[in-house]
Amino acid sequence: YFQKIKYLFIIIKQNQDKNNYYEELKKLANSQAMTLFITHNLGGGTEQYVNNYLKEHSNVIVVTNLMHKIDIVYKVWNPETGKSFFVMNFSKIFSIGFKNIILNSLVSYHNIPKIINSIIKFKKKFDCNVDYMIHDFHCICPKHNLIYKDFFCNFECKKNNCQFTNDYE
Numbered sequence: 001y002f003q004k005i006k007y008l009f010i011i012i013k014q015n016q017d018k019n020n021y022y023e024e025l026k027k028l029a030n031s032q033a034m035t036l037f038i039t040h041n042l043g044g045g046t047e048q049y050v051n052n053y054l055k056e057h058s059n060v061i062v063v064t065n066l067m068h069k070i071d072i073v074y075k076v077w078n079p080e081t082g083k084s085f086f087v088m089n090f091s092k093i094f095s096i097g098f099k100n101i102i103l104n105s106l107v108s109y110h111n112i113p114k115i116i117n118s119i120i121k122f123k124k125k126f127d128c129n130v131d132y133m134i135h136d137f138h139c140i141c142p143k144h145n146l147i148y149k150d151f152f153c154n155f156e157c158k159k160n161n162c163q164f165t166n167d168y169e
Contacts, residue, residue, distance in 0.1 A: 025061065025078070025096050035060045036093065038115070039104035041075075046105050048154060053102075054079045063093060065109050090115055094122045100129045 025034075035057065039050055041064040054060060058080060066073045066086075076093055077084035087093060090111070101119055106112050123130055153160050 025076075032059050033099040034097070035100040035102060036096075036098040037062045037102045037104060038106070039064060040106070040108045041065070042108055046107075048152075050104065061096070061098070091118045094118060097126070098122075098128055101131070103130065103132045105133065 037050070037053070037060050039046060039062065041047075050062065054062075060079065062077055062079060064075050066075055073086050073088055074090055074093065075084055075086055101122070103119065106115065109115060119130060122128065
């Protein structure tokens with residue numbers, strides 16, 4: 001527990017230097033349609049889906065939680081620039097302004113009602129699209145860990161001749 005608190009203070013210290021990036025994002029959001037992509041950082045099929053999504057889309061800001069026992073810090077980062085900042089108040093993220101919100105996965109988050117309420121409040125105030133994804137990709141593939149015949153399929157169903165070929169591709 002104390003190690004996590006120490007880690008938290010290191011993040012906050014580093015974050016003091018990154019407040020300018022937060023302001024940059026707010027300005028950028030005013031000039032471009034930006035997407036907020038909320039997900040976890042536990043790897044697996046979710047990570048692969050996020051990586052595939054980011055290859056095909058620009059102006060995406062990704063949010064993940066950093067503490068797995070309790071939600072204390074959220075990392076907000078832009079994969080295109082590699083820049084990031086951290087917030088302790090999830091609602092602050094919405095002050096950036098977004099045209100789209102993708103709620104990919106809240107697995108490992110502990111304050112889900114607060115996050116959902118923040119999204120609902122933002123959607124009511126600003127006309128934005130909200131997409132809610134079903135976790136573990138059962139709607140895409142019945143193999144929730146994307147392992148087929150002892151290998152990671154990477155959602156390449158047709159290429160791998162997977163018996164679960166679907167419409168994802």
